[in-house]
């Protein structure tokens with residue numbers, strides 16, 4: 186189960202971004218290059234754990250949610266909507282603030298309306314800052330969130346999402362230290 190993802194995570198280098206131990210992995214960074222078979226493995230796994238038939242759009246966040254979310258869109262024929270880091274000033278655009286363990290910025294939602302049913306797919310959840318801000322904004326817009334799926338999870342940020350009534354599905358949970366990456370859990374194995 187998710188063997189390519191697990192093996193590559195264990196071999197991920199870790200660098201410092203300020204005080205933050207940042208792991209580098211193809212799915213979360215796009216470097217050195219993304220193995221399409223790994224993306225396929227992840228997309229197939231996600232399709233086993235979510236009820237895709239009810240979904241109007243697959244929602245992801247620029248940049249590194251895109252490879253997996255796009256694979257899901259191609260496999261299912263369901264449209265892809267990308268939350269961007271730049272504004273387009275279109276009618277109905279919603280701005281939110283993103284904060285991660287190492288960065289702060291704004292995100293912009295376009296292309297969604299009240300009553301739309303979405304799944305959110307992202308590459309990593311860490312502090313939860315990104316997904317919490319996104320879930321709050323979508324709730325205010327009246328968008329229905331059917332599932333929140335993160336390929337990789339680290340830290341306790343997901344607990345705050347639970348407080349918002351959202352139980353994220355985290356495929357592989359890891360611990361990251363200066364020594365490297367350790368696998369803690371695989372979704373479905375708990």
Ligand SMILES: O=P(O)(O)OC[C@H]1O[C@H](OP(=O)(O)OP(=O)(O)O)[C@H](O)[C@@H]1O
Nearest residue numbers: 247248249285286310311312313314315
């Ligand atoms: O749980 P958090 O602490 O919020 O961290 C998770 C976020 O960090 C990464 O995004 P980043 O803003 O680094 O952008 P990228 O996808 O363009 O690399 C990742 O894609 C998540 O969106």
Ligand SMILES: Nc1nc2[nH]cnc2c(=O)[nH]1
Nearest residue numbers: 206207208213214309311
């Ligand atoms: N690649 C990568 N993306 C992240 N997003 C949040 N934390 C991390 C991290 O440690 N590595």
